[in-house]
Amino acid sequence: MITEELALVGDIGGTNARLALVRAGEVQPTAVEILPCSEYENLDVAVTDYLQRAGVDRVSKACIAVASPVRGGQVRMTNNHWRFSIEETRNHFDWREFKVLNDFTAMALGVPHVKPEQLTKVCGGSGDPARAKLVIGPGTGLGVSGLVPIREGWVPLMTEGGHVDFAPVDDREMAVLRILRARFGRVSVERILCGQGLLNLYQARAEIEGVAAPLNSPERITAAALEASDALARATLRHFCEILGRVAGNAALTIGALGGVYLCGGIVPRFVQFLAESNFRAAFEDKGRMRPLMQSTPVFVVTEPYTGLLGAAEALLNQEV
Known part of the structure; x- marks a missing residue:
């Protein structure tokens, strides 16, 4: 199922990756899953598996919060083996938009919605x-x-x-x-x-x-x-x-x-x-x-x-x- 009105959101720490879907214009996550980072080679593999499990072929955009510094276009996770290029990942999934931010910046942005x-x-x-x-x-x-x-x-x-x-x-x-x-x-x-x-x-x-x-x-x-x-x-x-x-x-x-x-x-x-x-x-x-x-x-x-x-x-x- 191709669902253009859905976006992917994630919160990735050293041990687990929390992934979910949100509808356009909304912030409440649905279909939340917690995936062990150690069981996936990299972010793209985890995202592909998650979307298949959620029954979604593609989403139009994504935002991922990571427990590491975000400098330039490369992300190197501090406490696990994942490494990825923001632009290469966006192109791989054909996302219209892909934002990556520090996990505590995401935590702050989430507070008004709690x-x-x-x-x-x-x-x-x-x-x-x-x-x-x-x-x-x-x-x-x-x-x-x-x-x-x-x-x-x-x-x-x-x-x-x-x-x-x-x-x-x-x-x-x-x-x-x-x-x-x-x-x-x-x-x-x-x-x-x-x-x-x-x-x-x-x-x-x-x-x-x-x-x-x-x-x-x-x-x-x-x-x-x-x-x-x-x-x-x-x-x-x-x-x-x-x-x-x-x-x-x-x-x-x-x-x-x-x-x-x-x-x-x-x-x-x-x-x-x-x-x-x-x-x-x-x-x-x-x-x-x-x-x-x-x-x-x-x-x-x-x-x-x-x-x-x-x-x-x-x-x-x-x-x-």
């Missing part, structure tokens, strides 16, 4: 919906993006805000910095605020406190913290939330995100209640004379699993992308 029931408010007031929004989230790395309002819609900010310096605020964090600097040299906030970063923080705190660190993965640390079965894991996750609050507050001040802060990614939605009960809010609001501004800024956790696909669909409609 349904209210997929947003959990953590703190803050009503803010100002007409102002910029901050989109930030720990996952494999720390993604930071934003949305700047224009007359009709939004322009996404393409940033590397996860790589700003980690700024300790007390003696314990100075010790954490010294330990991580010995391992990595320069220490960015991403060295703490991501999956591997949670493990880094856990091991650093264990060294500072002179105790064992038996847990060897972020998943195990999170599980132990939520189950209250490991005191160090629980203290580490609370510290992780506090640092996230501070970093999110700094970024919100930087871009003037009175429109709200949206916490995305694969980590925070797993412990929303824990986050709300942690020092996240106190750290987010602790900005001296800017405290009233921070108290008025709403902060949400985004629990929509396909925000990136919504953003890829929005990119096909958005002439600013």
Whole structure:
């Protein structure tokens, strides 16, 4: 079946490729499938298989979000073996249009389309919906993006805000910095605020406190913290939330995100209640004379699993992308 009114959208990470179809002028994805990247030689093979499974011979255009930098016409995935040329892929499928964007840019573009029931408010007031929004989230790395309002819609900010310096605020964090600097040299906030970063923080705190660190993965640390079965894991996750609050507050001040802060990614939605009960809010609001501004800024956790696909669909409609 040749379906000209359909477009292909995708959100490709290091492990999985999420692919879906959208109808012309719409953003809601249908026929969503999650394909393991390791089972396909490259993007074109995965797309061909997906379209066959969906019963569609051809679509007219596509937008793919990728977990890697997008420079020029070549894409080299950071955490899997896929490599492709944007123009060669467009020609191969005879697409009228093919957009490729960074996955967190797509995440930002998708946020305005997330349904209210997929947003959990953590703190803050009503803010100002007409102002910029901050989109930030720990996952494999720390993604930071934003949305700047224009007359009709939004322009996404393409940033590397996860790589700003980690700024300790007390003696314990100075010790954490010294330990991580010995391992990595320069220490960015991403060295703490991501999956591997949670493990880094856990091991650093264990060294500072002179105790064992038996847990060897972020998943195990999170599980132990939520189950209250490991005191160090629980203290580490609370510290992780506090640092996230501070970093999110700094970024919100930087871009003037009175429109709200949206916490995305694969980590925070797993412990929303824990986050709300942690020092996240106190750290987010602790900005001296800017405290009233921070108290008025709403902060949400985004629990929509396909925000990136919504953003890829929005990119096909958005002439600013």
